[in-house]
Amino acid sequence: MKKSKKPPPPIIVSACLIGLKTRYDGSHSLDKKLVKFLKDKPFIPLCPEQLGGLPTPRPKSEIVKGNGVDVIAGRSRVRDEYGRDVTTAFIRGAQEVLRIAKYCGAREAVLKEKSPSCGVRFIKRNGRTLKGAGVTTATLKKAGIKVKGAG
Numbered sequence: 001m002k003k004s005k006k007p008p009p010p011i012i013v014s015a016c017l018i019g020l021k022t023r024y025d026g027s028h029s030l031d032k033k034l035v036k037f038l039k040d041k042p043f044i045p046l047c048p049e050q051l052g053g054l055p056t057p058r059p060k061s062e063i064v065k066g067n068g069v070d071v072i073a074g075r076s077r078v079r080d081e082y083g084r085d086v087t088t089a090f091i092r093g094a095q096e097v098l099r100i101a102k103y104c105g106a107r108e109a110v111l112k113e114k115s116p117s118c119g120v121r122f123i124k125r126n127g128r129t130l131k132g133a134g135v136t137t138a139t140l141k142k143a144g145i146k147v148k149g150a151g
């Protein structure tokens with residue numbers, strides 16, 4: 001009998017990048033180039049902020065100082081535009097993404113740049129783009145998962 005080839009592990013992808021309306025304002029961030037790249041690959045679209053229990057639409061949030069690495073180390077917080085502390089939801093969402101990634105054997109993720117959850121090289125604060133990772137990126141990287149930015 002012919003041995004069946006093991007399928008490659010799935011890639012974790014920010015849900016908004018493939019056109020799902022998961023963004024804080026109920027819109028998406030469709031990245032057509034990424035969709036083309038994923039066409040013949042297994043992938044899992046996830047939104048950490050939804051997985052953390054936040055609604056859609058939801059108020060915009062920002063990491064108050066530093067970046068996601070500081071949030072998961074307990075040195076910083078995430079607040080929404082009304083000043084409410086949403087750190088617990090952001091950390092819970094990141095942990096859920098990590099749990100799914102481990103369950104599926106994913107070793108790679110493509111996440112949406114500039115988001116306080118998904119940002120890879122950049123996040124935004126007070127309307128400015130700053131270097132730094134979001135909470136989910138920091139969580140996945142700490143667990144050894146390779147994360148690339150898109151969008």
Ligand code: SF4
Nearest residue numbers: 016022023047115118
């Ligand atoms: S950037 Fe991340 S948290 Fe924000 S909508 Fe997209 S998947 Fe959800």
